[in-house]
Amino acid sequence: MTAVASLRARARREGAAFVAVDTDGWVRGWGALEYKIDLARGVNADAVVVVGDPELYSFLQKSLESSVYYVRSPSVQAVRRVEDRRRLRSENYIRFLEGGEREVSLKSVKIQGACIGGAPFEDERLKSSIESQLGSPVKLMTRYPGGVCIVVDAERQVEPHEIKGAARKIAGGEVIVVSRGSMKGVLAALVDEExxxxxxxxxDxxxxxxxxxFKTRFQGEVKKVIFGRVKLGEEYYEEIRGRILV
Incomplete structure (x- = not known):
C-alpha cells in the first residue's frame, strides 16, 4: 500500500493529471476488505470502481468517502490457469533482474525491511545459548527497540519453535534468528540518489x-536497500509471499 501511494504521489509530481490504480483480485474476507479500504484512503482516491461484484460495491459504498461506481463484468474474459500466472510472473522477474550482478556494503547504506540493520551488540550468554540450540555459529547480533536479531551461518531456515525460552529471557525481549541461507532469493530494491x-x-x-x-541490472550508486516480502526459488518461481526475515 505504501509503495502504491508513493508511486501515485510521484506521478502527480511529474505532471500526471489522472492516475488510475488497478488493484488485485483479493476481495473476500475481512483482511481483503481492510486492505482495499486502506489502499483507497492511502492514495486519497477520488473514485473507486467495482467490477462485477454487487456485494463488494454495496460494502464499499458504506465504507468510503470516495465516490464508488459499479460496472458489469465483461461478457468475455481471459482466464489464466494458476500455473500460467506463475509462469508469467517468473518470466517478468527474469526480464527485470537478468543482466548483471553487483556487491553492496550493507554497512554503508540505509536498510529497510531487515532486522540486520539494527545496532550491533554483544551478549556472550545469548550467543552461546543460540549456538548450542541450533548447532550453527552466530555471525551477527543487532538490537532494535523491543528485541534482538541474531544471524547464524547456516543454510537452512530457522523455525521459531527452535528458539527456546532461555534465549528469550536472556535477551529481555523478542529474539529473531535469521540464517544466511534463508536470505537467499529475497527480492529487494536498490535505491539511487534520486x-x-x-x-x-x-x-548471498x-x-x-x-x-x-545482488542480481540486478542497476550499476549506479546505491543509497538505500529495501528488502521485500517475496522470495524466489529456482527458475524465478515465487516460493514465499509475506513476512520474510532478513
Missing part, C-alpha cells in the same frame, strides 16, 4: 564483511 528503486535479487551475504551480492 530515490528511484531498481529491482534486485539477493544472492558475506556475514563477516556484511557485503551483499
Amino acid at each position: 530515490g528511484v528503486e531498481h529491482p534486485a535479487l539477493l544472492l 551475504v558475506d556475514l563477516d564483511s556484511m557485503k551483499a551480492r
